[in-house]
Amino acid sequence: MNSRIAEVTQRIIERSKETRKAYLDKIEAARRQGPHRGVLSCGNLAHGFAACGTADKADLRSMTKANVAIVSAYNDMLSAHQPYETYPAIIREAVKNVGSVAQFAGGVPAMCDGVTQGQTGMDLSLMSRDNIAQGAAIALSHNMFDSALMLGICDKIVPGLLMGALSFGHLPTVFVPAGPMPSGLPNKEKARVRQEFAEGKVGRDALLEAESQSYHSAGTCTFYGTANSNQLVVEMMGLHLPGSSFVNPGTELRDALTRAAAVRSTRITDLGDEYTPIGHIVDAKAIVNGLVGLLATGGSTNHTMHLIAVARAAGYIINWDDFSDISNAVPLLTRIYPNGSADINHFVAAGGMSLLIKQLLDAGLLHNDVKTICGEGLDFYTKEPMLKDGEVEWRDGPTESLDKEVLATVETPFKPDGGVSVLEGNLGRAVFKTSALPEPQCVIKAPAVVFEDQFDLDAAFKEGKLDKDCIVVVRFQGPSAIGMPELHRLTPPLGVLQDKGYKVALVTDGRMSGASGKVPAAIHVTPEAFKGGLLAKVEEGDIIELNTETGALSLLVDDEVLAAREAKPANIDHHHIGMGRELFGGMRAVLTGAEEGACSLFYTQEQA
Template sequence: MSLNPIVAKVTDRIIERSRAARTTYLDRMARAAEDGPRRAHLTCGNQAHAYAAMGADKDALAAARAPNLGIVTAYNDMLSAHQPFETYPERIRAAARAAGGTAQVAGGVPAMCDGVTQGQAGMELSLFSRDVIALATGVSLSHNTFDAAVYLGVCDKIVPGLVIAAATFGYIPGVFLPAGPMVSGLPNDEKAKVRQQFAAGEVGRDALMQAEMASYHGPGTCTFYGTANSNQMLMEFMGLHLPGASFVNPGTPLRDALTDEGVKTALRITAIGNDYRPVSEILDEKAFVNGMVGLMATGGSTNLLIHLPAMARAAGVILDQADFADLSEVVPLMAKVYPNGLADVNHFHAAGGLGFMIGQLLDAGLMHADVKTVAGEGLAQYTQEPQITDGALRYREGPRESHNDKILRPAADPFQKTGGLKDLKGNLGRGVMKVSAVAPERHIVEAPCRIFHDQRDVKPAFQRGEFTEDTVVVLRFQGPRANGMPELHSLTPTLAVLQDRGLKVALVTDGRMSGASGKVPSAIHVSPEAALGGPLARLRDGDVVRVDAVAGTLEVVGVDLDSREPVTADLSANSHGVGRELFEVFRQNVGLASDGAGVVV
């Protein structure tokens, strides 16, 4: 089928908008590639330092006839999703030797868990950790001893940070190797119910702890469809994973086989061979459009509205929030995975998963098929399904029908005809709402606002019984300049209780929610932020605010904001404690959330 005209229009305007930046980027990558394999430019002393501890691989490295892989790892065993990476370097080295190459750990990058820091001061470092990861990856690859890289990362800021660095070193081929989701535990809807019961004082902390531990219970990615799993979808839709690699559980033969194949692929696509395909050629305008389409079709994380523009800028591609909104109007919501439904990512994968979805979107003309990927030319390969046959990894034709239409539906019969994200504009600035999990009758909320400057003040107000009527909760001074733009997901249970009591409730904030943003309508990422004197800083308690996801508006009603002076807040406490002192330079130099809240690009 021919390409959908809206998809074509959005792609064309991204290409035009990006022309100058993309041309400059590609020229730089071409000049870097002309230098040939990196190690050829190192002195004997340089190389001796790099190979000193490599044992039996020394001779192969010194001869420089075989490709050498740099492993950039985000391993730690505090993140369940990253714990499996502990054993990956040795497996990668063995797979590289078997394929006639070598591999070295180029470096490690930090990987913080938003689940651990949710509602805590440490969350104020979370968004900036993306830039630290990009910088650390840059240090890792700066030794110039690598012909390709494999990137080990899964969760929220880690994959975007790795992609920013991979694009910056875009003359080097790169393959992303995931670890997969943990097996299913306590269903997410049951966990959410216990959280709401705890927020309402109906159960104690022992019941809450039991539910949380039963949900997050083993190695692998958390099974709800939040930012981590949205990242994995994105890497597959954009061609940086192998086909079918995203949602295979850790510790299984298929997971190991896909890791080995990823290493072979990385070795095959270096400049030393005959199939050179650097990251700079994979991450083009069409690839980013495909990623945005995948985000809409799956109802993915709102965090990607910040990360995708930042990733794209590193590759000379300029995205705008309107691109997401316009694609959302024509891309159907094909999946119902928690928090948009009751299923988890394991159920989604079993129902047909990304292979089925990519096939459907290609057939509907909603994705670019003519893209370059790590697996080869064209996205059609990503409709295939990996399996182990006679001890070897092979691909077969993927599912052409959903195995469970309560979880995954074809593009012609979706859960919603439009995607899960809505661009909001008005006299309060510009924000976004994830509507895929919000009931249609809650897409419009107009009510007096209650203003807070600290998320920790909302729950006590609730416990004092201060929310007795329809309310728009405004939480301002939560943007990247104010305090690093922490996620505010810990507010969800409290607001959900109010909503379940029959009140119309919405959240408006210049902060972030979470990949687990759920059924409470939330206008987030409002820009310009309050700390920059944005419109939110001119709101007063009791002003009537209208959040309208149907018309795409975010407004205060009957108030001339220009006649008011913006409120200021004492942000001094945000500058110290839990390492926040180290990030002052980030807060002072961060860009707008609508542009990706970038520091390093």
């Protein structure tokens, strides 16, 4: 085992002894109640199966047949989630065929960041994760179920479902993906058209045509953003069936995998001898395996918050230093847009998850002494699914990459590290993603250009006010301020400035998403400006230094000058009203900082 990976794992275990013990005690107490239908009154149980057929009612009365909860993030608007429309019927039939019952337990909301990008609805995006966790908990709260199937893919949805499922950690839980859409317009071409639109070289008709050719059918968007990072991490943690993350929707193999996941959920309940609850699968080693997979592939920076919140839901405390140290130990093995020109389907063709996991296991970068929904260890996850007579079977995966421009080897990686750094200085702490940058390190010292709102940057860009070396500061974007919206719309104009030869970078207490690309960006700055962070005192023209070699995030202004300055007041009331945002004031008020997961679900009296 790689010594640094082992060291980080051990310190997470030591740091979390008390919280993990309390979590395990909680889920063991829930397990001891036995099949939960057995504790329901006759009236409770009658309500729970009133709509079932006669055979299902008999099975549920018996307390010997598994009842599987289906929790789904289906909706028609999200291309990734539209395929889930037909899954409940497929699951019910597959479960019935093995003598058990499946009930649709509840749906959860599912926002699309691609739709809300740059719109007022984006202010709800991050907070929707905690709402989804609560919705999943409500779905499972009826004490009717022996296991659960979680149907979700994108952005905040999988982390939310994970957190909700972990609150019922005594239940075996299988995550069921739906797969990416087939490849459309190459991501590199899409980025070119976006940039040309930002420069005014093409019109909206050309932009819409490019976007429509890229996002063109049911399935997950094919770039390597948060949605596909979610799928990879969940498989690395042993919560998907092996090789199921990136099989296209609408295919025979996809349906066969869904049936197999449904059947597997009946095999690992406490009614049999393979009891494997999610709270036992998601331990420190599984969390570290998820981090290794994320960093070895240049995955989404959103997980520097999501995985912290997920770990906390399982009783573990992790922080950005854990990310950084693992990143330093793990080579970058993939080039998937925005870290390269390939998409997720190209990654699958080059060798996919089975080869990635095999290489990381062989290099001692993954813990193999873990539990998964398929049993002990990750060796089974080096196999890939194939169809035989309409059903899925697993065969040995490839032993070498079929396209080393997309999936490299541990011996000759694209970069020697995973490309996530932690910057720290008088401005606070921030996450900095280097995996998509043209150079391995970033050193930039330039005057600040300060914005209170992301939308103000567009006007300044169009007026030429940013045509210079500068560090763009966008503040009052943090969790407690306005819910930490994604600021990905800033990438095209800043990319234009880069191409003009200017040295530019971004510093923000907001997010830049899983699609963070070639623009150097210190993101998730904490403490945020709204809660006393020094970002609130930055003035136009102040010199800021970003330096990944030294880890510096510094405002180069004398301490005496800063002490005499008044913090800029936040002008954010317009972000709190309209588009439902007024309903989330209570949640914003208790959100933790970015390094604590930007989470509202573990609020304690000590935080009050």
